[in-house]
Amino acid sequence: MKKILEAISEEMKKAFAGAGYEEELGKVTLSNRPDLCEYQCNGAMAGAKKYHKAPIMIANEVAEQLKESKVFSRVEAVAPGFLNLKLSDDFLCGYLKEMEAGEKFGMEMPAEEKTIIVDYGGPNVAKPLHVGHLRSAVIGESVKRIARFAGYKVIGDIHLGDWGLQMGLIITELQERKPELPYFDESYTGDYPQEAPFTIAELEEIYPTASGKSKEDPSYKEKAMENTFKLQNGVRGHRALWDHIIRVSVADMKKNYEKLNVEFDLWNGESTVQYLLPEMVEAMKKGGYAYESDGALVVDVKEETDSKEIPPCIILKSDGAALYSTTDLATISERVTKYDPDIMIYITDKRQSMHFEQVFRCARKTKLVGEDVKLIHIGFGTVNGKDGKPFKTRDGGVPRLEKLISDIDEEMLRKIMESRHDMPEEEAKEIADIVGLAAIKYGDLSNQAAKDYSFDVDRFTSFEGDTGPYILYTIVRIKSILAKYQEQGGSLDKVQLAPAISPDEKALMMEIAKFNTMMEAAFTECAPHKVCAYIYDLANAFNRFYHETRIIAEEDETKKAGLIALLVLTKDVLETCIDLLGFSAPDRM
Ligand code: ARG
Secondary structure, three states: OOOHHHHHHHHHHHHHHHOOOOHHHOOEEEOOOOOOOOEEEOHHHHHHHHHOOOHHHHHHHHHHHOOOOOOEEEEEEEOOOEEEEEEOHHHHHHHHHHHHHOHHHHOOOOOOOOEEEEEOOOOEOOOOOEHHHHHHHHHHHHHHHHHHHOOOEEEEEOOEEOOOHHHHHHHHHHHHHOOOOHHHOOOOOOOOOOOOOOOHHHHHHHHHHHHHHHHHOHHHHHHHHHHHHHHHOOOHHHHHHHHHHHHHHHHHHHHHHHHOOOOOOEOOEHHHHHHHHHHHHHHHHHOOOEEEEOOEEEEOOOOOOOOOOOOOEEEEOOOOOEOHHHHHHHHHHHHHHHHOOOEEEEEEEHHHHHHHHHHHHHHHHOOOOOOOOEEEEEEEOOEEOOOOOEOOOOOOOOOEHHHHHHHHHHHHHHHHHHHOOOOOHHHHHHHHHHHHHHHHHHHHHOOOOOOOEEOOHHHHOOOOOOOHHHHHHHHHHHHHHHHHHHHOOOOOOOOOOOOOOOHHHHHHHHHHOOHHHHHHHHHHOOOHHHHHHHHHHHHHHHHHHHHHOOOOOOOOHHHHHHHHHHHHHHHHHHHHHHHHHOOOOOOOO
């Protein structure tokens, strides 16, 4: 379906052509003087020079062509030659009806099937999730949903950090604590126990302990490196222990992500592509791309047009060990072979942007990926405390994800209990969790990803202003009006949209009509914040309309049905949008 500005411009273009001018002049834009008109066209000004005519004359002639227009209810040519436009209520209503009847509210689908892989979440096994991983999960989930809505085949991959030194550290600490376990006896040939020799709570405590020890004790670190080496070289007991660690850790992650309404299609990780490394490295050497530099194996990735220094991409360290970039390169290769993607999108902290620049260039240069595949890195900013400084816990650590979520949920519960004395605590708690998730996600997604933002529990949980709870409150308000209408015998299936009868109603309809324009931009720019900005404007337009309009009390049944139909559409669009942001609305709050 055409975007609203395209549809309107088409009418204007016909008018220019009809008056004997070139069509292209008929481009319509939103008015920058909303007090005077809704839309405007400056084509007559642009055409004046070419046609050696006063712009006002051209404008008058074009306006004349539009006298009978069904698209505009008013076309005014004003000095020195602007066309001020007002949309016809019938046309706007028709546009919304088409949106409502079509799939995806009129968003244009791609002509051919295309596949996108979104690499997000990226937690590290056995290390506690921190706020950075929250951003990656929240933004990535939304980018994934938006792309899926836009008609693409989308695969979300968590890309676990499951292969580095941290695994060796955990194994070392387990060995210290439970040396009697069969895993460390390399002469052992029997089966290993089915059950993991630790709980998730233990595991979470083991990593920080081991990491602390390795910083103080060089021999401990030495052992950890040796254990990492053994694991990476397939020593049986180490592999078996690693399997346990992954299983316990992944089960716990799944629970956490489920609470966040985040879902991955692939649970691959750095370990998944280890089998590809030797072959890939060999090919890079053979192809003449990789060469030795200070003992390490590197690929040059700088280009003549670079304005800053781009260091070579390191493939193997001097001790022969693979790096973060090596696994990322192999992962690209694996994805190309298995899924033949058209686009790969990575969502990480923006401090990793050099890493991805190097990896992307190296992947292209070494032909792991074709020129036609788009590689995109979305780097996000830092989450700061309320004071605008990087977030720290009281003891100076990085705040744990669970803590942030529980802080929000608690405050949400307090606010709900405060305004709803009648609500049983259990229900209030359930609702607080739903609204709390919206508070966190909206608080994050409403900022452009690359920007830093402040995690502000008070602001995020407020029912007023540009917040998740405000959006949900608006949806709940609509739901309750619709429920009342049904209680009084009305049927939502029978109502039909009708032309606006008040300026506030029209303003609401005009907001709704921007949906596919906004969605296209949100998709092509990987920009969930555009969805947030849209629903905030939409919720504001709805609330203004709601305060000025009798709906349930409207006596004229036909009028009332038209209003109810508009409420249904507003609710459907809002609910679709929040689903794209990765949260949902309760039935009451
Ligand atoms: N595990 C990494 C981290 O915690 C993020 C992984 C991002 N994805 C990737 N393909 N490199 O920083």
